[in-house]
Amino acid sequence: MKTFLKNIVGPSGRKKLRALQASARATVYGLGNNVECPICGSTYSQFLPFNRPNALCYTCKSLERHRLVYLYLKNRTDFFEGTKEILHFAPEKCLHDVIRTFPNLHYQTADLMTTYMDVIGVVPDLVMSVTDIQFAADTFDVVICNHVFELVPDDAKGMREIYRVLKPGGYAIIQAAVNNGIEKTIETKDLSADERKRIAGAHQHVRRYGKDYRQRLAAAGFEVEVSQYVKELDWKRYGLMDDEDLYICRKK
The missing domain is CATH 3.40.50.150 (Vaccinia Virus protein VP39)
Structure with a gap:
């Protein structure tokens, strides 16, 4: 089923879905102030996952x-x-x-x-x-x-x-x-x-x-x-x- 859905949505559709998912996570994580990106100054309860938890700044896309x-x-x-x-x-x-x-x-x-x-x-x-x-x-x-x-x-x-x-x-x-x-x-x-x-x-x-x-x-x-x-x-x-x-x- 997962492969079937991937074929229907296509690469561009999957990219848009990932962006929507990241945006939703950033909205939730942005409610907190536990972490701060020193590059752009954004604060979150935690950074977004990026192959590992607490890694990606949603605003400037920085990693650790x-x-x-x-x-x-x-x-x-x-x-x-x-x-x-x-x-x-x-x-x-x-x-x-x-x-x-x-x-x-x-x-x-x-x-x-x-x-x-x-x-x-x-x-x-x-x-x-x-x-x-x-x-x-x-x-x-x-x-x-x-x-x-x-x-x-x-x-x-x-x-x-x-x-x-x-x-x-x-x-x-x-x-x-x-x-x-x-x-x-x-x-x-x-x-x-x-x-x-x-x-x-x-x-x-x-x-x-x-x-x-x-x-x-x-x-x-x-x-x-x-x-x-x-x-x-x-x-x-x-x-x-x-x-x-x-x-x-x-x-x-």
């Missing part, structure tokens, strides 16, 4: 990782001050919409997977692979690249490319789904879709990073800081994951 990156940029850096060259791979709507409001930032976005936009993403300015960044060396002050390298067959090349286009003294925030319970990254590209989903969390992921993620970034030339900034925050209030590290990658 986006809220953490935003708070770090806002509170621990001068990101929003002065004139800067910014490159953002796989731009998340919530971060994109805020950064675009700062005319002092020369902000460019890029992505290769231009069809993977639904819900939290936006159409990039440039169609470009992170393994072949079409900019000269030493171009950008900051690069943002969150949860991209799980999808990239040659992640080492992509990391080297980010290092290349950063200016000396610049930095990149390169987040990934890291499992600190395993010592070494598990490559999954040659496994079945079901095995990739089981091990790496999604059928399109080609690896599950382990504790060696820092070393993989360092091998590209970065000076890597693994920040536990989340522990300085009211992580429950902001709907953050209390064990999520930030990977701040600097070019000397």
Whole structure:
């Protein structure tokens, strides 16, 4: 019956139904004030589910990782001050919409997977692979690249490319789904879709990073800081994951 109904409604109909369901949940959750999105300021009794409970801000579409990156940029850096060259791979709507409001930032976005936009993403300015960044060396002050390298067959090349286009003294925030319970990254590209989903969390992921993620970034030339900034925050209030590290990658 479920399959039959899906066929009748069709993809566009299912999308509309999901949007209606999210809207109804947001109305109920919006009656509370237990959690607050630091990006848009919306408050809820809890955030909406997004493959897990208490994850998605209905207003700006931020997830836990986006809220953490935003708070770090806002509170621990001068990101929003002065004139800067910014490159953002796989731009998340919530971060994109805020950064675009700062005319002092020369902000460019890029992505290769231009069809993977639904819900939290936006159409990039440039169609470009992170393994072949079409900019000269030493171009950008900051690069943002969150949860991209799980999808990239040659992640080492992509990391080297980010290092290349950063200016000396610049930095990149390169987040990934890291499992600190395993010592070494598990490559999954040659496994079945079901095995990739089981091990790496999604059928399109080609690896599950382990504790060696820092070393993989360092091998590209970065000076890597693994920040536990989340522990300085009211992580429950902001709907953050209390064990999520930030990977701040600097070019000397």
